[in-house]
Amino acid sequence: MPRMIYDYxxxxxxxxxxxxxxxxxxxxxxxxxxxxxxxDQLENWLSYFTMNKPELQNCLTEITSKNENGFA
Structure with a gap:
């Protein structure tokens, strides 16, 4: 079930x-x-997905900051 949520x-x-x-x-x-x-998997996927989308790259800070602070 969790994999389905990740894929969704x-x-x-x-x-x-x-x-x-x-x-x-x-x-x-x-x-x-x-x-x-x-x-963690989503962060890796986002790095790849936003590689050619500079308008979305600043959104990566949202997931990185939460992951580093342990709130995730």
């Missing part, structure tokens, strides 16, 4: 990637719903 989160983020504000909002939601190891 990725597809949801892909579908809203046209809007950085909405992307960041969904990313915050994801950090509340995913397990810590899933957040």
């Amino acid at each position: 989160t990725k597809s949801e983020l892909e579908s809203v990637s046209f809007d950085p504000h909405l992307f960041k909002k969904r990313l915050k939601k994801a950090t509340r719903n995913l397990l810590p190891y899933e957040i």
Whole structure:
């Protein structure tokens, strides 16, 4: 079941990637719903996904800061 949530989160983020504000909002939601190891996986996926999308790269700080502070 958790893998399904992770996959759903990725597809949801892909579908809203046209809007950085909405992307960041969904990313915050994801950090509340995913397990810590899933957040690590999502962070790796986001690094790859946003590589050619500079407008979304500043959203990565949202997941990185939560992961470093142990709030995830």
